[in-house]
Amino acid sequence: MKRSKESSHINSFLENVELKAQFQKSPNMAQIDERLPYRIGLPLLPVLPVQTFPLANVADQFPGASNHRRVILEILDNNRVHVYHSEIVYRLHAGDKLSDDYITIMTVARFWNGCIQSWKDATMQIHQYLSEFNLHYAIEIIDFAAYRGLQSLPFPTDIYNWNRSLLPLVQSLVDRHQWITINMLYQEYVEGRREDQASTYRPTVIVTARDANDSSWWNKTLPTLRTALQKYPEIRFEVLYEQHFIIAASPNSKLLSQAFSNVICSGSSCGNGTRTGTLGGQIYLKESKGTTIKLGITNHHVLAYKLNSKEPSTSFLADIPVECPSNEDTEFQVATEEVAIEQQNRMIAQLESQLLGGENVDGLSSEIAKAKTYREELNERKTRYQDFNRTMGKVYATSGLRIRENTKYDKSMSESWALDWCLSTIVPPRILLNMFGGPGFPARTVDKYCEINPNQGYRVFKQGRTSGATTGYISATQSLVRRAIPEPENGSTVMLADLSMFPEPVRCHAMIGERGPRGISAKFIEPGDSGSLVLLDPSHCMLKREGTEIAFRDHKAPNDSDNLDWIPLWDDDALRAVKAGPAGIHKGKEKARLNSDEAIIVGLAFGNSDGCLVSYMTPIDLVVRDIELVTSGTVLEPRFAGLVNTPNHGQRITLPSKFLHGFDSYLTTPLFRQGPVLKARNPQHKTDASEILTDVQNIPNSYCPIDATNVFLGPSREKVNIPDEMIPLWSG
Known part of the structure; x- marks a missing residue:
């Protein structure tokens, strides 16, 4: 919007020096929210992330809205605020109820280094203008990147010794708070953006917390963290609001429709009662008595949450049935068909009405016949979903929600790893296939697992009940997750008595989703994807730095004679071929190419943080070792494929x-x-x-x-x- 040269209400308002001076002395100035340079507000705003909802009736809530909007835009323009859009909305945390307290004059703008004062001036002037009309709504100016959520990138390697040193230090400094997750990633550096330039990225410690709105975070804890890590002035700190882990979401309709079959695919819906999760895949377990059985694997909190136990178990007072798909998802699928049937009924009635009016008799008759045929197909599908025998088996063994030392890792980061697995029997006629595939993904066999370097990042993918097939990254920087959150009570802090939670903070690998077509990161794990197996392609998994992006191959072409990076490192034949020289290298590459349809298991996903779009997994080799310990059996498949190294x-x-x-x-x-x-x-x-x-x-x-x-x-x-x-x- 060009700056107007004509006199207007806003110009006379701004020229009133006495009024400006009066406002500058106003006690309301103390309420201005400048905790984030790229988000200025008045009064203090709910800590990000927040949800945005439109007002049902703007005219009732905001009399004279069009005139006020014109003045507000002039104020923004006079203060050189680069506006994308400005509107009147509700801005509140997920789970909060809509109320007038959350009505906000929100402006999405472009932040640049040097505009903070102009944003503050605009905020105060808008506040003063609205006060003249006895309108006391919140005001928010936020950068467009922060509005849609700051983007993150993984750490290819743990260059800050985060896993061993900084993570425990940060935990000790935030333990007085109701934190839920502690993470470290590269995040968009909005506050360093120069005018007309794109954001860069900086290493950022991201903490999600239930009490993120508490002033002590901003006045005491964050300054303390900056002082403690002053050796690394480039590291940023971000506190985000999060109430809890979300455990429910709508299923992927295409995957769900395929689950009503005796042949079950990895990533299908499973559950019992009201819980729903993902059936990750199948394992072959040789029992101590010598019998080999086939079992499905998912999370304890998906199938065995009613046990209220933090201890592993292989025997139960009563069988715990397992359905595939879950009760919840079956109801969802039936309801979806009912909606489609009702739509067809309305369309058929409309066409028949037109036919009675004598319009295009031949054409309408054909359309009516097609609509009735499709309605019959919908009714048949609905009946099939309702009548299908969804029984898959019963719970065979479970880890409980507990922690375990990971002896494969260095002592400084081996303690308190999350265990959240559950095994289910598979009874005929149900069959579980360990195959991965999806849109853009060729079918891959899944019959091996590997150990990963705890300080290395990887490119991974998975198939889950909610989001289907997605790609993402394991960051070299690990996370801490706490599901049992301290709750202030009568001046003291006590633990919430929720027996379905981990007993103490757990360590896990952090994952983020790959960017979409518009460069916006998606969640790698959605609620309902818990239990998914995290996979990697052995020929295409290593993270390297190239400029500001993450690359996954060496710059040389795959057929380059001295590019060996893409050979599966655990393939003995390929390695022997490499050692044999040029002729062997060619043979090794052929061997590697033959194995390129594999998908190697690296982890078991168990949850995600909605606050910072980070997902979490337990390394699969730890899960396998624990399964063998709890069941006294031996996992025959997936087979151990070795340690993933990093050739460079x-x-x-x-x-x-x-x-x-x-x-x-x-x-x-x-x-x-x-x-x-x-x-x-x-x-x-x-x-x-x-x-x-x-x-x-x-x-x-x-x-x-x-x-x-x-x-x-x-x-x-x-x-x-x-x-x-x-x-x-x-x-x-």
């Missing part, structure tokens, strides 16, 4: 400053168990491998931040004497 030829991977402000690092991943090799770039560099390895023994993390002027991380023989047995196959 010792190349230097740079992170441009425009991507990560204030941090310049050179990163690679060690290809052997013994740890990283450091090649010094200072005058006192060391050339003996034993000295180097001695120096790095006390480094707690292979991916710690390294000053680019001092060292270069990367396995290589060049100028460094490394024993032959330690040289990785991919080092050249």
Whole structure:
């Protein structure tokens, strides 16, 4: 909107110096919300994220709305606020009831570094203008990126030693609050955006909390966190509101319709009673007595929540039935068909009315016949859904909601990993197929699982009951999740007595969804997807940095003779072929290409945070070990496929400053168990491998931040004497 040169009500209002001075001294100024530079409001606004709903009758709630809107837009324009749209809406947290307290004059605008004061001036002037008409609604100016939700990217490697050091530190500093999740990701850096430029990304500690609106977060805890991590001034802190984990959502209608079959696919709906989740897949378990049985796997909180137990169990007072699809989803599917049938009834009645009027007799008769045929198909489907025997089996064993040490990980991050699995029998005529497929995804067999590096990011995918087939990332930075939340009571803090929750904070791997066509991140796990198996393609799973985006392959083409990154690293034949030389490399690549239709299991999803769009999983190798411990059996399938390593030829991977402000690092991943090799770039560099390895023994993390002027991380023989047995196959 061009700035008007004509005199108007707003110009005379702004020219009233006495009125401006009076307002500037107003005590209402203390109420202005400037906790986030890219979101200014008056009075204090509900902490993000919030939901937006239109007013049912703007004329009643906001008399003279069109005139007021014109003046408000002039105020915004005079203060150089780059407006996308401005409207009168309800702005409130999910679960809150609509009321006049949440009516907000909301303006979605473009933030740039330097506009904070103009946003504050505009907010105060709008407030003063509305006060003249006795209108006391909330005012909010918010950046468009914050309005739709700040986008996140995963950490390819744990460069800040977050998993071992910073995560426990942050937890200790926020434990006085009702926090629900603690995460670390790259997030859009809106406050650093310059005018007419896109946002960059910065490492961000994201905490979701039930008490995020408490002033102590903003006045005490966040400043304390910044002081504690002042060594890393580039790290941001974000506090978001979250009430609880959401456990219900509408199912994927296409997947649900396929579940009414004796052949069950991975990712189908399952449940009992009122709970619904995802049937992740099938395992073959050899019992202690020697019998091999087929079992389905999902979450404890999906099928065994009525047990009210935090202990594992293989015997139950009464059978716990398992249905596929769930009761809730069956009711949903039947109701969907009933709505479609009613629509057909109305259309047929309308066509028959036109036919009686003598309009286009031949054409209408044909349309009526088609509509009646389709209505009959809908009725047949509805009857089939109602009559279908949905029994899949009964609960065989369950983990309970408990924690366990992950002995495969370093001691500093091995404690308190989440366990939330449940096994169900599969009775004839039901059959469960371990296959993955979906729109844009070729069919893949799922018969192997692997162990992942806890400090490495991966590209993954899954198929779930709610969202279907989705792609995303495991971040190298782990998360803490707390389902039992401290509740203030009579001046003290007590734990909520909810027996269906984890007994204490649990550690887990964080996942985020891949960006959609418009560059907006989607959820990797939706409510109802709990129990999904998280999968990776062994030929296409590693995360690398290239500019401001995440890439998943080396820059060389797959058929390049010296590009070995895409060979499945646990494939012994392929590795032997690589070691054999150029001829063997070709053979190894052929072998890898033959295996490209595989999907390897890496985790079991158990929940998501609606506040920050992060999903969570337990590593599948820990789940398998626990299943074998609880059942005294042996998991025969999926088969263990080894540890996923990260080949990188010792190349230097740079992170441009425009991507990560204030941090310049050179990163690679060690290809052997013994740890990283450091090649010094200072005058006192060391050339003996034993000295180097001695120096790095006390480094707690292979991916710690390294000053680019001092060292270069990367396995290589060049100028460094490394024993032959330690040289990785991919080092050249």
